Amino acid sequence: HLKSQFIMNGVCVIWRGWIDLHRLDGIGCIEFDSERAEVEDQLYRQQIEQYNQRLREFEERHRQYQEQQERRSHDEQEFY
Known part of the structure; x- marks a missing residue:
């Protein structure tokens, strides 16, 4: 599982998800970082x-x- 904080279009967000490094796919979601x-x-x-x-x-x-x-x-x- 990964977690990354960044600013997207002027909004603070957290991306949470996972990536399968063998298949190079995964899933995640972006949440507002209050x-x-x-x-x-x-x-x-x-x-x-x-x-x-x-x-x-x-x-x-x-x-x-x-x-x-x-x-x-x-x-x-x-x-x-």
């Missing part, structure tokens, strides 16, 4: 949160840069 799905879901959520945090940090730096450029432009206009 434990692995929970782990993968948690990893996915953490990754999305990290991306969102990086995006917020980038947007904040960009906003600060824009404000700095506007102040410089305003200061230069007052100078002339």
Whole structure:
């Protein structure tokens, strides 16, 4: 008997079955792997949160840069 965990079309599954090595045939079935799905879901959520945090940090730096450029432009206009 064999058991193999993998992701098929984005779904965590377990293949269970047997193979006759002399005849090279066998039988098996695919079952939903709920434990692995929970782990993968948690990893996915953490990754999305990290991306969102990086995006917020980038947007904040960009906003600060824009404000700095506007102040410089305003200061230069007052100078002339």
